[in-house]
Amino acid sequence: MNHALRRAMANAKMTEAHLADVCGVDAKTVGRWISEPSRIPHARHRWAASEALGEEESALWPNAVRSALTTGPDREIVQVFPYRSAAPASLWKSLVTKAQHELVFAGYTNYFLWLEQANLASALRRKAQGGCRVRFLIGDPDSEVTAAREVEAGVPLTLSTRIAVTLSELEKLRDAPRIEGRFETGHVNLSVFRFDDEMIVTPILARRVGHDSPMMHLRRRQPDGMFDRFAAHVEELWSRGRGIWSPDAQA
Template identity: 50%
Template sequence: MEGAGLSPRQLAHRVGVSVKQVERWLGDADLTPHARNRADACRALGVDEEMLWPKAVQERVKTGGDRELVHSYPYRSACPSTVWTELVETAESELFFAGYTNYFFWTQVPHFAATVRRKAEAGCRVRFLLGDPDGEVTRQRETIEDVALSVSTRIGITLEHLERLGPLEGLEARFSAPLDAINHVSLSVFRFDHDALVTPHLARLVGHDSPLLHLRRYGDGGMFERFAEHAEELWERGEPVPASSGSA
């Protein structure tokens, strides 16, 4: 940036992102911006992509199913919050939150409610697939986890936020069907256009203690599509959230 005579604000203007996003790039060496932003930044700075984001270049030479794996984390909590924030912010057509509770988005992603509203109003499809707070699988999971912030309470947090957003075109919410609940609670799929963050829940562990995979779609029949199809199947059989429960 110094060599190109650009400040963070000037670079942000050239790339078409916020100053905060440029500051995240500077502050987090493990954060890899989307390909379009990388290309625009390199063009503005007059350097090769390998100089700024060598990991992105290395990922492109992967073959087979491995190339869709952007990163893996032994714990969901080990995934930097900037990754979640950037994926939510940059999605343009598809945001699908198919975690069983989805509650942590409201507390850990800055301005999440306002972003959901903005995305939906801009034509992005925003969906929340939740577990039924009164369902049998929810009660069983609460017994297994045995934590103060229960599963039904965490679902309730999401429902309250959705209710505050009110009826909003482009925003949908469903409960997974009773027969699908066990499959839903054991695997969370969060989709952001062609990126996905996937968490298989281990035994009695809560979500943030389970591993996480960051996937990026490269073609038909890959890992991304396998998990996306799983979430879509649950969604198709899901049941609309009753208005009294905070339906959007």
């Protein structure tokens, strides 16, 4: 929901039909501007709506303004959130749904995914059966790194407990093709989730758990940009990882 546009219309006592007349579109189009925040109106429609509502264009459609002004690596930043918990669950579902080739879940526990995404295991199974590679990079629950982080975080639901939940869920997918998991500890302070050419990155702050940490949504725009650098980081950790039940774990 584009809450800023909705509030501006309410403050101006302007209906969808009225704003549509001002902008030269139909009322259904205005309804989609409100209900689909990723939908960006044409520039002439944004300007007309901003003038009619007495609001800055940047307040109603900040992504459109940022896209027009940023160049180079900055364009890879789609959106930022001060807390991961502030991002809508629908964003994660959309990214998983759209991915066709590559899904990487390099969160230290990946625990929140199973809580917030309904039927995630079924979705991952379908993706894998359709040819998508699915990988989980998980913190080693028995490592010194995990133990030290548990002491620092000081929360009742420990990292090793959350990792155990993910391992239990992954065990149900053991027979699925193209789904792999490895243990590593190099990402204890940085979670990276890849969905083809889109990515979620969460730097974990001191004495904070994942949902309290800032989050960036990236989209690949160029070689060796931010996206590629985070992707290379994950590939390095994956190459060092210890297999859970991927083929190398059976050796």
